[in-house]
Amino acid sequence: MSERDQREYDIVLYGATGFVGTLTAEYLTRHAPQGLRWALAGRSSGKLERLRERLAAIDPAAAGIALIAVDSTDSEGLRRLAASAKVVATTVGPYVRYGHDLVAACADLGTDYLDLSGEPEFVDVTYVRHDARARETGARLVHACGFDSVPHDLGVYYTVRQLPEGVPLRVDGFVRASAMFSGGTFASALGQFARGPQMAAAAQDRRRHQPRLVGRRAYAPVGTPHYAGEVGAWALPLPTIDAQIVQRSARALERYGPDFRYRHYAAVRTLPVAFGGVAGLAGLLAAAQVPPVRAWLSSKLAPGEGPDEQRRARSWFSVRFIGEGGGRRVYTEVAGGDPGYGETAKILAESALALAFDDLPATSGQLTPVTAMGDALLKRLQRAGITFRVAAVR
Numbered sequence: 549m550s551e552r553d554q555r556e557y558d559i560v561l562y563g564a565t566g567f568v569g570t571l572t573a574e575y576l577t578r579h580a581p582q583g584l585r586w587a588l589a590g591r592s593s594g595k596l597e598r599l600r601e602r603l604a605a606i607d608p609a610a611a612g613i614a615l616i617a618v619d620s621t622d623s624e625g626l627r628r629l630a631a632s633a634k635v636v637a638t639t640v641g642p643y644v645r646y647g648h649d650l651v652a653a654c655a656d657l658g659t660d661y662l663d664l665s666g667e668p669e670f671v672d673v674t675y676v677r678h679d680a681r682a683r684e685t686g687a688r689l690v691h692a693c694g695f696d697s698v699p700h701d702l703g704v705y706y707t708v709r710q711l712p713e714g715v716p717l718r719v720d721g722f723v724r725a726s727a728m729f730s731g732g733t734f735a736s737a738l739g740q741f742a743r744g745p746q747m748a749a750a751a752q753d754r755r756r757h758q759p760r761l762v763g764r765r766a767y768a769p770v771g772t773p774h775y776a777g778e779v780g781a782w783a784l785p786l787p788t789i790d791a792q793i794v795q796r797s798a799r800a801l802e803r804y805g806p807d808f809r810y811r812h813y814a815a816v817r818t819l820p821v822a823f824g825g826v827a828g829l830a831g832l833l834a835a836a837q838v839p840p841v842r843a844w845l846s847s848k849l850a851p852g853e854g855p856d857e858q859r860r861a862r863s864w865f866s867v868r869f870i871g872e873g874g875g876r877r878v879y880t881e882v883a884g885g886d887p888g889y890g891e892t893a894k895i896l897a898e899s900a901l902a903l904a905f906d907d908l909p910a911t912s913g914q915l916t917p918v919t920a921m922g923d924a925l926l927k928r929l930q931r932a933g934i935t936f937r938v939a940a941v942r
Contacts, residue, residue, distance in 0.1 A: 552658060552686075556632045557587045558904045560616065562650065563639035564588040565595040568664065568694075570602075571893035572639065577603045577610050579932070580901065587614035589629055620646040627653040637662040637693075637900040643670040644743070651678060651689060658685035660903045664896060666696030666789045669743060672750035675914045676757050683913040690920045693899045694892035697793040698917050699867050699934070700812065702926055703882040704794045705918045706936050708804055712874030716807035719872075720771070721794075722779045722815035723786060725865040725887050764806050766798035771811040778879070779868050781815035788812070797918040805873065815868070860886040868939070877942040884934040891934065898928040 561576070563569040565588075573588060580586070588596050596615040603610035616632075618625035620640055630636055630653040640646050643665040654661035655678035665671060671691045682689050692698070704719050711717055768791035776783040791812040798804035855863070863886035871878045884891045899921060902908065906924040917925060930936055 552634050555634050557585050557614065557634070559584065559586040559635045559637060559900045560589050560629060560633040561586065561637050561639075561900075562589040562618075562629065565590045565592065565599050566639050568889055568893055568896075569639040570599060571889055572637070572897050573599060573603060574606060575893050575897045576900075577606045579897070581905070584901075587616050587633070589616040589618060591617065591619050593617040620649065623649045623653070626650045627657065630654045630657045630659040633659055635660040635662065635900050635903045637896055639664055639896070641665065641667070643667050644673075648673075648677075655679075655682040655687050655689060656685065658687045660688045660690070662690050662693045662896060662899050662903065664694040664696070664892060665691045666694075668789050668792060669747040669750045671789065671792075671914075672747075672754040675754050676750075679757075679914040686912045688903060688912055688920050689914045690899065690903070690917060691914070692789060692793050693896050693917055695865065695887040695895070696788060697790040698895045698899070698925070698929075699865070699882045699884070699887075699891075700790040701793050701797055701916055701918045702929070703867050703869055703880065703936070704810060704871075705797065705922065706882070706926065707869040707871040707878060707880045708808075710878040710880065710938055710941070711871050711876055713803065713805070715805055715874035717805045717871065717873035718809050720776075720783075720811045720813065720870045721790075722776060722781065722783060722813050722868045722870075723865070724781070724815045724867075726863055761799050764799075764802075764808075766795055766804060766808040768792065768795040768810045768812070771813060776813070776815065778870055779815050781817050783813035784816060786812045786814050793916050797916045800916070800919045855886075855889065860890050863887065863890070865891070878938060879940040879942075880936070880938050882934065882936050894932055894934070895929065898932055899925060902928055 561569060561573055564573050576586065588599060590596050593615065596617060600610065600613055600615060603613065616629055618629055626649050636650065636654055636659055638647065638650055641664065643663060644667050647663065647665065647670060651661055651674050674689060678689060700721055703721065707719055708717060771783065771785045773782065773784050791810055794810045798808040798810065865887035866881060866883040869880045899917065902921045902924045908921055908924055911920060926936065
């Protein structure tokens with residue numbers, strides 16, 4: 549057995565008492581393989597004990613789950629946590645504020661790391677600071693393992709596999725969803741809106757450190773608003789991290805062809821709703837630049853709060869992809885339930901199980917979900933109820 553296999557825990561879930569963390573812990577309690585060695589970690593031992601009692605009501609065996617109390621500012625405590633686990637999955641955001649010490653510990657100690665970060669600045673800073681060390685230790689650092697950005701990253705990968713090899717490929721993604729967001733997600737979004745200069749500086753620094761792609765091209769330009777008749781909706785460019793994640797998978801894998809392009813859109817049925825969405829986003833972006841207004845908005849939905857079970861049960865998402873290349877055109881779809889919480893918890897949990905137990909590509913460093921877990925995660929999510937399907941081929 550390797551040193552990593554002899555560690556005390558297969559998985560440590562950090563931030564387990566938060567909104568998404570609790571859902572992830574419940575999912576693991578219901579679906580983890582027998583014999584899983586795992587621990588709940590977070591800042592408050594009292595909250596961890598109450599969560600364990602809640603999980604024991606689902607499965608009495610959960611009463612034996614280990615608890616690790618450690619603050620996100622306790623760098624030595626985080627190193628001990630990372631040294632005890634094969635995989636650490638964290639829901640503690642905003643990551644740009646709370647995530648640096650944990651990812652540094654995992655990179656240094658050869659521990660696989662997963663998060664839900666849709667924060668481009670954090671992901672770029674992590675690459676510059678920790679990719680080289682993670683390659684040395686064998687650690688896999690995988691960001692965006694929730695609705696940001698697994699359905700899009702795996703969905704494009706699934707679509708590309710339906711197209712010919714060795715030819716230029718073009719894929720467009722169209723996202724539709726009905727869901728609410730939690731206080732933690734809202735706080736993270738406001739924080740990103742307020743850090744435009746820092747995000748731009750981090751992206752520029754990454755470009756200086758990132759190897760150039762030679763002999764191939766993979767790019768993700770911002771599309772233009774338009775009516776997309778093939779999906780029956782107005783297509784609005786989405787300023788999320790998803791397109792960047794897809795582009796990085798395409799840069800890493802030859803299967804995406806010699807010249808690959810991806811564009812990422814929100815699909816909106818009516819023009820008034822499209823205008824309203826643009827105006828609302830612009831207003832939120834402007835408000836986030838004013839600290840007192842940003843603080844007031846954050847107070848309206850505190851971290852740890854989110855939609856109740858009934859509301860999550862009514863939520864859904866659908867991402868439709870149109871891919872073409874080599875004279876072939878394919879229409880695919882990835883679809884599931886509540887995107888921000890139910891399915892995000894499922895994706896994070898299944899990703900952690902994949903890193904802990906599945907036969908995966910021999911990779912290390914900062915990776916995307918596709919380059920780290922690819923087919924194994926695709927199969928896991930299909931078994932878990934997320935739909936990946938080919939709708940049409942022309």
